[in-house]
Amino acid sequence: MTRQASSVAEVIRSANRDRRGALVGYLPVGFPDLDTSVEAAIAMARSGADVLEFGVPYSDPVMDGAVIQEATQTALAGGFRLAHVFEAVRRVREAVDVPVLVMTYWNPVVQYGVDAFARDLAAAGGAGLITPDITPDSADEWIAASEAHGLDRVFLAAPSSTDERLGLVSRSSTGFVYTVSTMGITGERAELDAAARGLTARLREQGAELACVGIGISTAEQVAAALEYADGAIVGTAFVRALRDGGVERLAETVASIAQGTAR
Template identity: 70%
Template sequence: MTSAPSALESVIDAANRERRGALVAYLPVGFPDFETSVAAAIAVVKAGADVLELGMPYSDPVMDGPVIQAAAVQALEGGFRTEHVFEAIRRIRAEVDAPIVVMTYWNLVMQYGVDAFARDLAAAGGNGLITPDLVPDEGAEWIAAAKSHDLDRVFLAAPSSSDTRLDLVIGSSRGFVYTVSTMGITGARADVDQAARTLADRLHAHGCTRACVGLGISTAEQVREVLEYAEGAIVGSALVKALAAGGVEAVAETAAQLARGTALEATTSKEHA
């Protein structure tokens, strides 16, 4: 018997029924300061983001590009602590209904306590975790905690992933599969790799129904391109850059522009391989 979709899955599915797909917006908690980060998160949802991805600043963000690394440094220097993520979620949840997933390096969860983190995330109104440096075959403790607290668990698939690895990632994930479009670090790029389309096609062939592409998307046209073959487009660096340059108003405008890439056109229809 197939379980009912989670809230996150339902939002992604609705975006794909009603538009081209979902826009997932990433912002780090505590940048440029805690209050502004909360206001920015609320603003991007009101501007059209379907899902909010909140980043936990970390001292050694091996997957992040220079824009997000700089934001993490500023947040840490401003006194960011893990507890701030839960407070941010509570504040955001009071204003908007979009699903909220936390992107975090695994060491922070381990330091807090895996079950305690899951408990407090669920209590705050969060929907799940994206764990870029935790592979499913080493994630039994997190998977158990997530199931216990009804949280989504988002694992990563990369262009280099074997078919066996893809099956493991799909089977272990709930919410969506984070589909890495390039081999490397995050950051806006002029072109989103052909590798993203190939990987999304492979994921769909292996039974994945919600592939969201991240790393390198920075324009509405790129969002539109990605949503031709994936269920969601994840944007981070472009939003963080806008927030750094122009504050909440600028990040809201950038989110609104990106959201235009999810709009259906009368003469086109979405197709998956």
């Protein structure tokens, strides 16, 4: 199949033309239950999220902070199955014209079958995968499957990465490069690590066209600060907490508030 232009990159470029940049919003599939997670994702899109990031609940979420870990454990306890990911993506895409990426640890994809996962995600209308625990040099099978099925592959770049590694990540990623703002697990922080700015500059030097900063962003002010140097800001914990504490209505209000950081 001929690879299509990245809908994720197109949306981010548009946000950079029209506003300061893009807002990428994360929620786990199946939290607090499947139907509510679908409703919540649709509400996020309608409240100002430019790109949606659906997380796959996993039994050993080494990169996630306490709020997201708690949410994914709730989803697993509620009977989450991998098939729910494709159902959720399909239902969201039927309701809103916003690209949906799936963020997943690599083991569930391997267990499902890499090409089969790519095929079923594409069939559901998904845009691609964010893969926090696999590097491009270990991802030949996924790179081939993403090309075959027209999916984006978003790899992570960390402040500890060498320039050589950043070059590989930049060349191998499509959609954008996920720029890890601080070393460690996801969550909210009062101030973003200055390493994010330096890392984004290093990625640009290595050829990265689009970079979105995640891990630690939870306010409109932090979104605005990140968009001074990055193309998009990724918010997770603040949205999961809003959904947990106040349901879809609170989530929609929180997304709208944080999205104000993308305004010029």
